[in-house]
Amino acid sequence: MASSDLVLYHIPKTRSTRPLWLYYELEDIYLRSRSDFPKLRLHKLEMSSFRGGGDGADKPESLLAINPNGKVPAFADGSGDDVTMFESCAIFCYLLRHYDFDSALADLKSKVGHDKND
Secondary structure, X not given: OOOOOEEEEEXXXXXXXXXXXXXXXHHHXXXXXXXXXXXXXXXXXXXXXXXXOOOOOOOOHHHHHHOOOOOXXXXXXXXXXXEEXXXXXXXXXXXXXXXXXXXXXXXXXXXXXXXXXX
């Protein structure tokens, strides 16, 4: 993974749509104005490949490296601390806190209980 890449494993009509939608909203706002806005490597998977015997044999190794349970969403951010996560709401908040540079969609850094230095 390139250091500035974000990676998202996605199956349409699942909770992985939440962070994908937010990424596209942020991309629309920042892609032209920020040279440091990360690219997204989207791995679009089919639901049918997850309905097998449940042994993980039909799931990509790269997905299992991010989420050993083999479920989506699975997200990785290669910049900085090599963050991986697999809860859609956590990914959503992470994207807002780290890539909504001007707080165009939400000002999470000024909310009570959040460290303003993140």
